[in-house]
Amino acid sequence: MNIRSFFWHNLSGMTPSKNVGASVPLVPTSAPAGRSRPHNLSLLLLMMIGLQVAARAQEAAVVTFTLDFPGSEPSHYAISVSSDGPSSYDSNGKLSPDSEGDPFQLDFSMSPETRQKVFELAERAHYFQGEIDSRKKNLASTGRKTLTYKDSVRNARATYNYSPVAAVQQITQLFQSLSATLEFGRRLQYFHRYQKLALDEELKRMEGAATGTGLEEIGAVAPILRAIANDSSVINPVRARAQRMLERSNSVKQ
Numbered sequence: 001m002n003i004r005s006f007f008w009h010n011l012s013g014m015t016p017s018k019n020v021g022a023s024v025p026l027v028p029t030s031a032p033a034g035r036s037r038p039h040n041l042s043l044l045l046l047m048m049i050g051l052q053v054a055a056r057a058q059e060a061a062v063v064t065f066t067l068d069f070p071g072s073e074p075s076h077y078a079i080s081v082s083s084d085g086p087s088s089y090d091s092n093g094k095l096s097p098d099s100e101g102d103p104f105q106l107d108f109s110m111s112p113e114t115r116q117k118v119f120e121l122a123e124r125a126h127y128f129q130g131e132i133d134s135r136k137k138n139l140a141s142t143g144r145k146t147l148t149y150k151d152s153v154r155n156a157r158a159t160y161n162y163s164p165v166a167a168v169q170q171i172t173q174l175f176q177s178l179s180a181t182l183e184f185g186r187r188l189q190y191f192h193r194y195q196k197l198a199l200d201e202e203l204k205r206m207e208g209a210a211t212g213t214g215l216e217e218i219g220a221v222a223p224i225l226r227a228i229a230n231d232s233s234v235i236n237p238v239r240a241r242a243q244r245m246l247e248r249s250n251s252v253k254q
Contacts, residue, residue: 061151065175069143124167133160177216185221205240218249
């Protein structure tokens with residue numbers, strides 16, 4: 001089954017890459033009066049360097065978080081956030097206990113507030129340069145986590161089980177909560193289409209997770225919540241739960 005084919009939305013229109021280019025006049029075969037040919041070559045070189053610098057300056061910074069934790073659900077997922085808006089999520093979460101895994105990919109837009117928080121935490125964590133793992137041997141495994149940061153001047157990658165760095169702890173919690181939200185969204189979409197009787201229990205679980213710090217960016221799954229709330233073929237208690245989650249999403253934005 002192609003999960004992406006029926007997911008609630010597909011913001012696949014990623015921001016196109018910007019190729020900076022300009023026509024450069026050819027160096028004349030004979031230098032004009034009062035100007036030497038080497039001087040023209042120097043100007044051409046400076047123009048080319050300027051174009052390269054401008055192109056690099058327009059490159060967006062990207063933060064990526066990956067978790068690999070066999071036995072958990074999902075056992076693998078990756079979230080990528082770009083400073084200029086586009087974000088993506090990939091996971092192998094199961095839609096049913098008997099499934100061997102249902103690959104899932106979603107392109108979405110993270111709210112400006114959460115995106116700003118991600119990059120502020122990355123800066124406080126020194127862009128994940130150097131050692132960030134505690135290296136303690138007696139800690140239980142909570143999965144192999146990897147944080148990467150890339151922009152025009154930096155390209156850092158750090159892997160850890162547990163980090164004593166406060167900013168790393170906070171960004172880890174943020175990404176884990178975001179994954180939980182998006183997994184709720186994909187299951188709700190599946191149940192709404194194929195198993196409407198399962199919606200009530202799933203929304204109860206989602207409401208419970210939302211009362212603490214277990215969910216992030218509920219607005220990212222607002223389309224499926226809205227579809228359930230407006231569906232007259234769904235029982236009223238389920239529609240009411242979906243409406244409450246929508247209202248919670250709106251209150252977070254405000």
